[in-house]
Amino acid sequence: MGGKSMKKAYVFIANGFEEVEAITPIDYLRRANIETVVVGVGTRQVKSPRNVTIICDTELNEVLEKTDETLLVVLPGGLDNSKSLGESEAVENFVKAVHKNGGIIAAICAAPVLTLGKWGMLDGKKFTCYPGMGEDLATKPLQGERVVRDGNIITGCGAGAAEEFSFALIEAVSGKTALQELKKSIVAR
Template sequence: MKTAYVFLANGFEDVEAVTPVDYLRRAGVKVSVVSLEGSEVESSHNLTIRCDCTLDDVLNAPLPDLVVLPGGMTGTKNLAASEDLRKFMKKMMDERRFIGAICAAPAVVLGSWGLLDGRTWTGYPGVGSTLTPRPGKERVVVDGHLVTSRAAGCAEEFSLVLIKLLCGPESMRKVADAILAREEEA
């Protein structure tokens, strides 16, 4: 069974976190929602999520097949401030595991750690405009094992691309059909 972690910090963007969790689970992926600390995390719109575990719980566990980093400016700044998460994500990159980052997360988290260097990526307009290379304007960009996306309005498409890469096009199609995804997103 494929595994995924969705890392949350206070101030995360609701749709960008919950959509990948839901869609990946529909595809049969064992998804763990991981907080930086504590069992509950509050979103940028006051939604409280009870997490499955904390970063400390997973630091010495086998790496998952995928990590998802949702946006939300406050949440991404909180993620970026974690040295343990930086080391974990560096390991994910080094081992070429899938990484999905959406909205502010590509620039604020991965970019601040130098993990976008030499990569093609996208993110929320204006965030990361000082990084080189600059973000693209595509809704979802796949560069090897790195998947980036622009914003909450792209969360469905982003999640379906993650499923396609992790589980294959047939699994992605089944989830897309079950949720009545728009054809251009599937």
Template sequence: MRVLVPLAQGFEELEAVTVIDLLRRAEIKVLVAGLMEGPVKSSHGVAILPDTTLDAVKDQDFAMVVLPGGLPGAQHLENDPRVREILRRHAERGAYTAAICAAPKVLASAGLLDGRQATCYPGCVRPEDFPRLRLIDQPVVVDGQVVTGRGPGAAMDFALTLIESLAGRERREAVESALLRTR
């Protein structure tokens, strides 16, 4: 099983790295794809070298596509026609789509949140722009094959929910236990 994490300039590093790290700890293959070649700089100046480019993998199938938030990263993802096409194609075939923080707006703009419940960073998705979306004030919301997260503070719960969605509760608990999380 493979997961695609597209990275755009200005992504939120806490959300991206937490998802990539925890999914890899769960032995899920994660492919990080930059919108362009070379390092991608986060909204706070951290540079990450993606595994590949989006062009190199845009026609491949994945079990899940995960969009990290951050600004202007989420706006770059939303404005990229390749990202919208990948999301639509994966949703049509029943694969998971996931987004956190400002990135649920990318899912909404692609029409993937119509008639669904989701969460996002406050103010990133305006209800009047997406009247068929029901925004929920929760750290993580799962609605069918769509998983959304509220913001950087929810990144670990978001990533653990992605593990559970893909690999089951037992795998999630194994990864979570090794993290020595306190509640």
């Protein structure tokens, strides 16, 4: 890597992404000086269910060989987005390689179940997800939990927990001091 910072995050989004669950982590990670790359899956320009369009920094095929420089992968929710990510063998392989290398994998809302759960990455793990989902998995989600970290896997329950989820990502990547600096700069509760 030639001395480059390992603090690189990839946020994968496809059509149907949940806006708050994607934008909040992107914004907060960048504010915390964590290099954050938004990756379009299927297309570089993606649209949410409420017609918010994002032009991603890059496309999936351009990052597939970058698992060694990845510290964090974020998988936002949104039902269609989560299904698209979960059905992508390339996303699955990328996420599993990053996790194997010790990277942090984060998913929120429907994404924990439809990606990590589908891929067997939540077996024996503590996790949360959108209420009512995940009951068909071998390991059941924790009920009533907003954000859960189990080792290098961080999960969130939904859009209302996007800020807490983002804070957990920053603390995991950069530590408590960086998180406190961010919270002060944005006048967080």
